Amino acid sequence: MNSMLQMTKILKKEKTRSIQITPGYSCNNDCIFCVTRGQDGAKMMGDMTTQQIKDIIRRKSVDVNTNVGFDGGEPTVRHDIIEILKFIKERKARIKMLTNGIRCCDPDFASTLTDYVDHLYVTVYAHTPELYGYLTRRKQNFDKMVTGVKNLFKLSQKKNFSIDLKILVCKPTAPKLPEIVKFISEEFPRPRRLCIHGLTIAGNSEKNKDEVGIRLKEAAPSIKEAINLGLEMGQNVTLRYIPPCIFDDPFYYDFCEMDSTERSINMVKMSREYMKKPQESYGPQCGECRFHGRCVGLWPGYANEYGYDELTPIKTFQSEIFSSHNGSCCSSLCTG
């Protein structure tokens, strides 16, 4: 057989697939911006049974070439979460999980969980019990979250899994972003990435949009300050669902996450209301932009609420943008 053909077949066979599973909507918080409506959503939608999740794993032929992602709700509140992770690990798949870290305040639970996961994406929404309590409606969980995140970092030094921390940009957090970055940098070891995440408008964030919604352009000065402080404090800062064109300085383009090549099949029960939202991240003007086709654009829910008029196509060539970095940049955006 032609060696090129053989190579193509091997590459196809070894291609990694990603499956995103939302095992349910139950959660130990009740966030005012929760896209799945917090505790109301959990009551409305219910959780998948252990058997339903195992059936998905079997049906999707999860194996060594599969990344399985968990979100929710809060996956760690399930009584069967370890059983499910074990079931997946027997198939040698990689496991990623979005978690609020609260249950990991129990060191035994944190230790067992991290026997199975390869990557954790942990939300640290606030730097004080008051702000955390306002956002999550569970002020008592702030200390548990902090202890949980510390436990996870300790375990990550001995075990083979990585941690990203997630901050969300919403109206109450926007002016506090530098303080949140400072708190995280002083309280915890450095995560693999410190992700500053744009907010979508759906579920509770739609219901409470006057309280939580903020335009990205309005939040941009604080996001820039948070990036600057993060860099000073040795953080690897990444922006998600925050497109480069909201910044007036090309220096900040470099922190915007570009379109991931990883595509996932979502195994989730969604409400009809969520499903009917337009699924468009780009404005009509995006076609003229240098980043079109790579930029992740806006959350569709955000665009549905605020439209696309904040997006100003970037017409400068990358080489012109990065010449301002004095040749020192090294991101995936750099063509130099």
Ligand code: SF4
């Ligand atoms: S593609 Fe659109 S959203 Fe992305 S940077 Fe360009 S104008 Fe902004």
